[in-house]
Every structure is written in structure tokens, then in C-alpha cells.
Amino acid sequence: MNILIKSAKIIDPKSEFHNTTQDLLIEKGMISQIGNLLKNPKKYQEISFENLHISQGWFDSSVCFGEPGFEERETIKNGLKTAAASGFTTVAMNANTHPVIDSNSDVTFVYSKAQHHAVKLLAVGALTKDGNGEDLAELFDMKSAGAVAYYDYKKSIVNPNLMKLALQYASNFDGLVISFPQDNKITGLGVMNEQITSTSLGLKGNPNLAEELQVSRDLFLLEYTNGKLHIPTISTAGSVSLIREAKKKKLNVSCSVAIHNLFFTDEVLKDFNTLYKVLPPLRTQHDVDALIEGLKDGTIDMVTSDHNPMDVEQKKVEFDHAAYGTIGLESAFGALQTLFTIKKTVEILTRGKQRFGEEGTPINIGNKLNITLFNPETKYVFSTKNILSKSKNAIFENQPLEGKVYGIIANNQISLN
Structure with a gap:
């Protein structure tokens, strides 16, 4: 070239x-x-x-492309094309496929589909077999094929002993364990943030406590095992405080925040628009302010679009029954630009690679x-014409x-x- x-x-x-x-x-x-x-x-x-x-290439630590199994939502080829058009040179792809990416051959398949592209794809393998939360997957075997981390996407590891074993085992080969921060027993049937808005709408709430209990548990396990942990898409002020204290203790922990959790509060749900149904849910302005502060002071290591394409049939239903998730690659830069200076936006978009085994390349x-x-x-208003993904479930639709x-x-x- x-x-x-x-x-x-x-x-x-x-x-x-x-x-x-x-x-x-x-x-x-x-x-x-x-x-x-x-x-x-x-x-x-x-x-x-x-x-x-120009800047160093941007990085997204959590994207979903569907393939294999959910190609109607998105394919690896079109997903990488969308990532490139959105400014990302490296993306980490989650294992929420069908079958779940939980073996050496599955990881090899993903990399074979991503060859010869400007965007570098990093495969995240499942933490447990079939993503069922019961038995550890073949973590080292996946690492041999190039897996950079292990995560049952949006699924909590209920059994604390299983999480303890994962952290201990992965530490033998510097493996990065990712744990979704939600206690399902506390969440129950909650579909949005538990606060005044959920009460007024008559929707069951998902309280901050559900996230913070899980974060606290995992940090205790991390301290006990001396492992390497990443906590994805935190959403509460309490989680920021817990991770800030853990970092002061020099625990080997990192975390991310989804861009939409920096931008919206639960008040946007007053029209029951399922485009705003995401997990973790949109919280309050107090939480948003704490997340932004955590990003500025380095407590939060990276942002993610948390790009998760969904079929229209999964969103065009009653709010209680709609699927969680939004696409976000195409809107990531434009949304961050409304919150931060250009230098801070670029700094945020270019950090986090090293945690997933990639070095930055200075200009x-x-x-x-x-x-x-x-x-x-x-300046522009984001609309469907800006969407390159096969699925159109964009939380930033109609936003400046x-x-x-x-x-x-x-x-x-x-x-x-």
C-alpha cells in the first residue's frame, strides 16, 4: 500500500x-x-x-455479529464493513452465536470469516460450555486458537465457585475473564431501571442493587484468586465506586461502559419505545454523571457501543416481551462527540486495546x-439512512x-x- x-x-x-x-x-x-x-x-x-x-485506530470491546447461526441479524462480513465505516480498526466479537463459540474450532471459524479485512476482529470465547453457566468451556484450547477473553454475553455466572475456578484457571495463562454484572435473583422480572419512572409506567424494575451485589461478589473473588477480571457495561454510581476502590487495592480489574448509558436516562422510556430497552438498563442522571466522571478519571477503562443487532420482530412487541439490545457502531463517535471534546473522545475510543492483548500504533x-x-x-440527526447494519434497532435514532x-x-x- x-x-x-x-x-x-x-x-x-x-x-x-x-x-x-x-x-x-x-x-x-x-x-x-x-x-x-x-x-x-x-x-x-x-x-x-x-x-x-486522523488518530490511532479506534477499538470496541463488545460487538455482536450473529454469525454463525443468526446471520439474519448480522454477518461477520457486513459487521466488519460497518465497523470500518464507523471508524473502528479493531473489534472484539462476543460468543452469543448459535452454536456458541466455546471451542478451538469455533474460534478458528470466526477468524477464517474475518480474514483479509481492514478491521481486525478479536474473538471472545464463551466462559462456559454452550454459555449455560454450568461447566467451564475449554478456555486454554480456545486461547490456542486466538481467543482473547472469555464471556457468556449478558449472562450472569450464578455459581460463585464457578467464577472462582474460572479466575484461578485462566490466571495460569494470563486469560481475561469477563463477568456480566447482574444478580438475577435481585433483578427478577425487571425490564427497566427501578425508580420513579418504572413505578409511574407500571413496569417491573431492575434495581442498582442487582448490579452492585454482583460487582462486589466478583471483586471479592478476584482478590481471593489473584486473577484477571473485566466487568463489562457497568451502569450505576455504586459500581463506579466499588471498582475505584478495587483499583486502589491494585486488583487486576478493568471495566467498560456502554455509550448509550452515558447519553440517556430512564426517563426516555415514557413512550414505551423498545429501542431504549437495553441491558443493563438506562439509569438515572445521578448514575450518568458518575459514569462520565469515572470515565474521565480512569476508573472506567473503555467505552463500548455494545453493538447488538436484533430482528424487527424482537423489538416490535410489547415492552415486557421485547429483546434487549441496540446497534451502536454507526453512532458511537457522533454520540461521544456531544459529551466530550474531540481530544477526549479520541482518547476514549483508542484505549482498552491493551487489555485485550493489542498494542496501539502511534502515528x-x-x-x-x-x-x-x-x-x-x-452535525447531523442520526436516522435510518446512517445505519449500515442488517438490523435497524438503533437507540440513537432521531438524535442530534x-x-x-x-x-x-x-x-x-x-x-x-
Whole structure:
């Protein structure tokens, strides 16, 4: 790959060219020159866009693509295409497929479907066989095939001894165990946040306590086992406090927050719109404020779109019976831009890779090119025309967002919109 990128503002604190506008000459996929008004004597392809900004490639720690088994929701091919168009150069794919990804051959299949793409897919294997929460899956066998973590997507591990064994066993090979933070006995039949809004709507509530009990339990188990734990998509102020204290104790724990839990509160459910039915549920403004503060001070390690395509039949039903989940890749950048400065947005989108075994690639001479191209100043209202996923269950539909993604250049490939 030989290209010349013209007049790009570099947003990368690890680059010596951070916050400057430069041309970049790329030869054989490597950055050979960075400077002003670079010449192009070999007539390489030139790339230029209005108000072009570039950063290290973005990372999403939790996406669902359906394949194998749920191709009607999404396929790996189209999912990676959507990720590229949304600015992500690396995504971690969950194991909630059919069959569940719980063996060496399953992981190998996923990687075979993701070959030769600009976006790098990282396979997350199931923590338990068939994702049933009863017996540990073949964790080391999956690691041998390239699995980067182990997670029964959105399913709580009810048995604390099973979680203890998982943390102990995985620590033998530096395996990352992911535990969904919800105590199902406390949640019961709750379908939204337990608060004034749920009472007024007559819907059963899912209290903060359900999440915080599970987080507390898992942190105790982590301290006992000396393992390596990731807690995905926390949603409460109490969870932020618990994890902040655990980090002060130097426990090997990380966590993420779904972007929509930073953006919406449970008050948007007053019209019973099932697009807002997500798990964990949308909480209160107090929780949102605590999550944003946790993200700013580093307690929360990363954000995720928590991209989870669902068929229209699973959403166009009564609220109690609708499936949880929203797509989020396409709206991730635009939503974060409404909450943070461009530098903070990029910093948030580029962190978390290392936890999943991937190193960042600074924009410096001599490095491989792995970048996202974007314009942070475009404003628009998100609509179905912005959706590239096969499923259309978008929580950000009709929301004003900021920022346009031009595409990515990564893995020695160009993928521009």
C-alpha cells in the first residue's frame, strides 16, 4: 500500500506530531515521511477530505455479529464493513452465536470469516460450555486458537465457585475473564431501571442493587484468586465506586461502559419505545454523571457501543416481551462527540486495546499505518439512512450527533466511505 495523505490534523498524544496538520507519505504500509507539503513524485494515490483529522485506530470491546447461526441479524462480513465505516480498526466479537463459540474450532471459524479485512476482529470465547453457566468451556484450547477473553454475553455466572475456578484457571495463562454484572435473583422480572419512572409506567424494575451485589461478589473473588477480571457495561454510581476502590487495592480489574448509558436516562422510556430497552438498563442522571466522571478519571477503562443487532420482530412487541439490545457502531463517535471534546473522545475510543492483548500504533515515522479518518465538526440527526447494519434497532435514532467518519486505513488496506 502506497499513498499520500494530505493536510491531516493528527490527534495522537503518543505522536511527536500531535495536534499539528501534516502530510503523511505511506510506502508499503509504513509511514515513511510526515511533513508539510510533501511531494508525490511516484504518483501515489492521494487521500484528502474536508477538515481531515486522523488518530490511532479506534477499538470496541463488545460487538455482536450473529454469525454463525443468526446471520439474519448480522454477518461477520457486513459487521466488519460497518465497523470500518464507523471508524473502528479493531473489534472484539462476543460468543452469543448459535452454536456458541466455546471451542478451538469455533474460534478458528470466526477468524477464517474475518480474514483479509481492514478491521481486525478479536474473538471472545464463551466462559462456559454452550454459555449455560454450568461447566467451564475449554478456555486454554480456545486461547490456542486466538481467543482473547472469555464471556457468556449478558449472562450472569450464578455459581460463585464457578467464577472462582474460572479466575484461578485462566490466571495460569494470563486469560481475561469477563463477568456480566447482574444478580438475577435481585433483578427478577425487571425490564427497566427501578425508580420513579418504572413505578409511574407500571413496569417491573431492575434495581442498582442487582448490579452492585454482583460487582462486589466478583471483586471479592478476584482478590481471593489473584486473577484477571473485566466487568463489562457497568451502569450505576455504586459500581463506579466499588471498582475505584478495587483499583486502589491494585486488583487486576478493568471495566467498560456502554455509550448509550452515558447519553440517556430512564426517563426516555415514557413512550414505551423498545429501542431504549437495553441491558443493563438506562439509569438515572445521578448514575450518568458518575459514569462520565469515572470515565474521565480512569476508573472506567473503555467505552463500548455494545453493538447488538436484533430482528424487527424482537423489538416490535410489547415492552415486557421485547429483546434487549441496540446497534451502536454507526453512532458511537457522533454520540461521544456531544459529551466530550474531540481530544477526549479520541482518547476514549483508542484505549482498552491493551487489555485485550493489542498494542496501539502511534502515528510516527517508521510505524505501520493504523488510523481512523474523521471530521469532528459535522452535525447531523442520526436516522435510518446512517445505519449500515442488517438490523435497524438503533437507540440513537432521531438524535442530534456530531462528527463524520471518513473511514479507516489499517491492516495494509484502505476502507473509506
